[in-house]
Amino acid sequence: MSSAKIERGQERFENWANWSLAHSSKTGYPKACAFARMYRADAGDTWEGIEPDESRPAVDEDDADLVESFVRRLPLSNRRCVLAFYIAREAPVVSARRFGLSRQRFYALLDEAAEWLAESACKISRPE
Secondary structure, eight states, X not given: OOHHHHHHHHHHHHHHHHHHHHTXXXXXXXXXXXXXHHOOOOTTOOOTTOOOGGGSOOOOHHHHHHXXXXXXXXXXXXXXXXXXXXXXXXXXXXXXXXXXXXXHHHHHHHHHHHHXXXXXXXXXXXXX
């Protein structure tokens, strides 16, 4: 596996995850876990380590839409790992245990999906 390809795929998954969380009604993924939805911040409050929405990176919506289509076509084992890691933001050890995988296998499935994404025809052409 090429680490550069994996990193590029991971960047695209992160962009997609930010887009998905902002558009959860379109994608069907929950905007946050049930516990996080129960938290109602007073004006200006944030949880420690969590920045206000204005500090989030810009989302490439065109690429995120392509990645959404790609994720829907992934094999179930890869798709479950991608959704748990990028959308649910669940701890990998928890997801791995829930899916009956070793932590190493969980990460291997994530890396495999990221590499496939980087290699896929599911790309947008960027003007140079």
